[in-house]
Amino acid sequence: MKVDLNVDVHHLTRVEGHGNIKVRVEKGEVKEARWDVVETPRYFEAMLKGKHYSAAGILTARICGICSIGHCLASIRASEDAFGITIPDAAKKLRMLAKHGETLQSHVLHLFFLAAPDFFNLPNAISLLEKETMVYDLARRMRSLAGNLVENAVRQKSGLGTIKGMGRAVPSQGTDVSGLKDELENTLFDLADTLAPEIIGLSIVKPLMQKKPEIVHIARRLKGLGNKICDVVAGRTTHPVSLQVGGVAVEPGKSTLASLREELKATANDLAMTVELFKTFNIPDFVRETEFVSLKGVDEYPFIGGNLISSDGVDKPERDYLAMTNEFVDDNNTSKWCKLSRDSFAVGALARFNNNYDLLHPEAKKVASVLGLKPVNHNPFMNNVAQLVETAHVVYESIRYIDELLDSDLGQTMTPVAPKAGLGVGAVEVPRGILYHSYEYDKNGRIVRANCIIPTTQNNLNIHLDMKALAKHFAMEGMTDKQLELLCSMLVRAYDPCISCSVH
Amino acid sequence: MKYLGIKQAKPKIAVFDFTSCEGCELQLANKEETLADFLTAIEVISFREVSSASGDNYDIALIEGAVSRKDEIERLNKIRSIAKVLVAMGSCACYGGVNKQKNAFSMEEVNKIVYGNKPKDTMPVKAIKDVVKVDLEIPGCPVSKDEVERIVQMLVFEVPFKFPVYPVCVECKQRLTVCRFEKGEMCMGSITRAGCNAPCPAGGLGCWGCRGPASDPNYEEFFTIARSRGFSDQEITERLNFFGGFEGVK
Numbered sequence: 001m002k003v004d005l006n007v008d009v010h011h012l013t014r015v016e017g018h019g020n021i022k023v024r025v026e027k028g029e030v031k032e033a034r035w036d037v038v039e040t041p042r043y044f045e046a047m048l049k050g051k052h053y054s055a056a057g058i059l060t061a062r063i064c065g066i067c068s069i070g071h072c073l074a075s076i077r078a079s080e081d082a083f084g085i086t087i088p089d090a091a092k093k094l095r096m097l098a099k100h101g102e103t104l105q106s107h108v109l110h111l112f113f114l115a116a117p118d119f120f121n122l123p124n125a126i127s128l129l130e131k132e133t134m135v136y137d138l139a140r141r142m143r144s145l146a147g148n149l150v151e152n153a154v155r156q157k158s159g160l161g162t163i164k165g166m167g168r169a170v171p172s173q174g175t176d177v178s179g180l181k182d183e184l185e186n187t188l189f190d191l192a193d194t195l196a197p198e199i200i201g202l203s204i205v206k207p208l209m210q211k212k213p214e215i216v217h218i219a220r221r222l223k224g225l226g227n228k229i230c231d232v233v234a235g236r237t238t239h240p241v242s243l244q245v246g247g248v249a250v251e252p253g254k255s256t257l258a259s260l261r262e263e264l265k266a267t268a269n270d271l272a273m274t275v276e277l278f279k280t281f282n283i284p285d286f287v288r289e290t291e292f293v294s295l296k297g298v299d300e301y302p303f304i305g306g307n308l309i310s311s312d313g314v315d316k317p318e319r320d321y322l323a324m325t326n327e328f329v330d331d332n333n334t335s336k337w338c339k340l341s342r343d344s345f346a347v348g349a350l351a352r353f354n355n356n357y358d359l360l361h362p363e364a365k366k367v368a369s370v371l372g373l374k375p376v377n378h379n380p381f382m383n384n385v386a387q388l389v390e391t392a393h394v395v396y397e398s399i400r401y402i403d404e405l406l407d408s409d410l411g412q413t414m415t416p417v418a419p420k421a422g423l424g425v426g427a428v429e430v431p432r433g434i435l436y437h438s439y440e441y442d443k444n445g446r447i448v449r450a451n452c453i454i455p456t457t458q459n460n461l462n463i464h465l466d467m468k469a470l471a472k473h474f475a476m477e478g479m480t481d482k483q484l485e486l487l488c489s490m491l492v493r494a495y496d497p498c499i500s501c502s503v504h
Numbered sequence: 505m506k507y508l509g510i511k512q513a514k515p516k517i518a519v520f521d522f523t524s525c526e527g528c529e530l531q532l533a534n535k536e537e538t539l540a541d542f543l544t545a546i547e548v549i550s551f552r553e554v555s556s557a558s559g560d561n562y563d564i565a566l567i568e569g570a571v572s573r574k575d576e577i578e579r580l581n582k583i584r585s586i587a588k589v590l591v592a593m594g595s596c597a598c599y600g601g602v603n604k605q606k607n608a609f610s611m612e613e614v615n616k617i618v619y620g621n622k623p624k625d626t627m628p629v630k631a632i633k634d635v636v637k638v639d640l641e642i643p644g645c646p647v648s649k650d651e652v653e654r655i656v657q658m659l660v661f662e663v664p665f666k667f668p669v670y671p672v673c674v675e676c677k678q679r680l681t682v683c684r685f686e687k688g689e690m691c692m693g694s695i696t697r698a699g700c701n702a703p704c705p706a707g708g709l710g711c712w713g714c715r716g717p718a719s720d721p722n723y724e725e726f727f728t729i730a731r732s733r734g735f736s737d738q739e740i741t742e743r744l745n746f747f748g749g750f751e752g753v754k
Contacts, residue, residue, distance in 0.1 A: 016526055040523045040573045041624050046614040047605040055742070058712065062602045065527020065646065113533070224536030235707020237534060238527045238646045242707040249708025329622040500526055 017499020070430030082424025101229025347433025419445025524569030599748030716749025
């Protein structure tokens with residue numbers, strides 16, 4: 001039997017920005033499969049024209065609310081490259097710490113709040129919390145009711161008085177009720193403990209959640225810590241203030257860093273629980289070979305600057321970013337499209353993982369091995385797992401960076417800035433993939449021409465082509481419109497697209 | 505949630521984004537230590553960024569972003585017709601925000617710079633209040649979650665909310681932050697509305713005025729100080745126009 005399928009999602013939810021999915025299958029044949037970005041474009045490159053270098057990072061941070069630190073870092077790196085500035089060692093480390101904080105908060109936000117609900121079949125992560133709160137509220141109310149009843153009985157027995165409405169109750173004769181209150185309370189809380197996961201479990205895949213309804217709190221703690229690192233190092237989580245051309249304006253102080261270190265160390269359990277949770281997820285079995293583009297790590301897993309590589313063997317210096325992206329305009333999309341050696345390529349956690357696996361922290365490699373992720377992996381849904389691997393990596397690397405900062409005298413974190421005419425490029429691995437900023441300056445340090453190439457822009461064509469392959473792969477007997485819609489939505493969410501970025 | 509045993513009304517809130525970075529929406533999901541309380545105090549009807557649940561039975565619409573395309577005007581009018589209270593959240597919604605810097609160019613030119621010979625539909629950026637009636641403005645780039653929490657508390661308990669009338673300078677003094685002018689940098693703290701707790705000067709960056717003017721700002725004195733510290737009129741104007749809150753101030 002040949003199936004007919006129709007998927008039409010207008011403004012996909014739980015992604016940053018606005019995009020549409022359209023799939024049409026007739027008699028088993030894919031007639032149409034599209035991923036289109038329809039977000040209103042913002043024209044940042046035009047706004048940057050004539051801007052002083054000190055405003056560029058502040059302005060471009062506003063390209064994205066989630067990866068504002070990444071944009072700011074790419075921007076100031078491009079300016080420093082143009083002016084020929086090398087920043088102090090302590091500033092480099094602080095910037096990496098801010099970068100790791102952002103990766104942590106962004107990956108956790110995506111994994112728990114945006115991606116995970118699909119695996120539980122829930123509209124959002126908040127419902128988990130609400131259901132749990134409901135059950136415990138109920139238990140509290142029952143407990144206080146039980147407490148009143150028991151206290152009342154005790155009062156009557158000892159002749160201390162009665163509560164209205166209970167006055168004519170027959171006093172208990174010779175029964176000791178003093179221990180009853182505790183027992184009742186305990187029973188009710190046991191009941192709540194049993195009920196909470198049951199009630200939550202009604203709409204969720206069972207295994208882990210029944211025993212561990214606290215995953216929302218794990219997410220809250222991990223994301224909170226990521227934000228705290230950004231607050232401490234960059235002065236603010238969204239739209240940083242301390243990351244400036246020349247270095248880092250204010251250093252956080254050793255005691256603050258030392259307490260961050262303790263908090264980072266304390267995440268081991270939360271990370272382990274998250275891995276347990278992901279073990280229970282059914283990752284769709286789908287593969288489409290593609291090219292992966294990322295920064296090239298030399299001594300460490302790459303995040304800020306360096307050569308640009310692809311899994312098809314391309315290797316270019318940072319300044320040749322245009323040859324890595326080849327942007328072009330599609331009529332149906334406000335986001336541009338990119339290609340390299342094939343029809344499309346992918347950037348992001350999976351691309352970084354595939355291209356730089358050897359440089360991951362041993363604890364991160366353990367996570368990969370437990371979850372069955374090996375380089376080179378061509379299943380786009382595994383980007384979720386790669387993000388979790390990186391989450392572990394940035395936690396352990398942050399500890400190492402803090403140790404190094406604590407062992408140093410911190411010293412200068414700013415270098416004097418003397419603007420000059422010329423071109424500069426900054427490439428930074430932000431949570432969703434490699435990001436480029438490039439500015440051409442005049443001699444007064446004002447921008448003549450600017451170009452920003454965003455990870456989601458680079459991924460959009462790859463998602464679009466994945467969508468076609470996915471529709472073909474799953475256009476089989478037994479597939480329903482709803483199931484296919486979920487799979488298509490999950491595919492897009494796996495890329496963690498940042499759409500307002502892509503139409504900056 | 506109960507206070508003194510009395511059950512409060514749960515405001516039905518929907519969050520919508522227009523031309524913006526969605527950073528203000530993200531603030532709603534931040535401040536993790538109070539997130540659970542915050543979310544139990546309100547009823548989220550529609551919040552596309554974090555939930556696929558959606559509905560039209562909301563009382564309060566929180567709007568992030570500015571208006572820069574015709575279809576956004578239609579969307580906004582529809583939201584206005586449903587919402588009892590419409591809140592402009594963040595500097596883009598209140599003033600147009602950084603997006604408004606686009607208006608310094610013609611639409612042909614911005615399209616040429618970004619899309620070459622394949623222009624996209626766009627128009628000069630407008631603030632939300634330029635299109636529909638706005639009941640409350642929460643400025644900031646991004647908004648301060650503390651402030652949003654206080655406003656929601658006031659909504660729950662039906663008490664009017666008042667922004668500070670004084671400028672950011674006061675908060676720097678409270679935090680013992682050294683004046684950015686003393687560090688050789690321009691700062692708009694003396695004319696910008698407080699309420700953010702002055703994170704930028706504390707982080708080593710002068711105020712860029714994202715929250716718009718304080719009550720009765722002394723512009724003349726600000727110009728005198730900035731000029732006496734060696735800043736050109738071009739630099740001062742650029743700073744005033746950055747987030748759109750000081751439009752027309754000269």
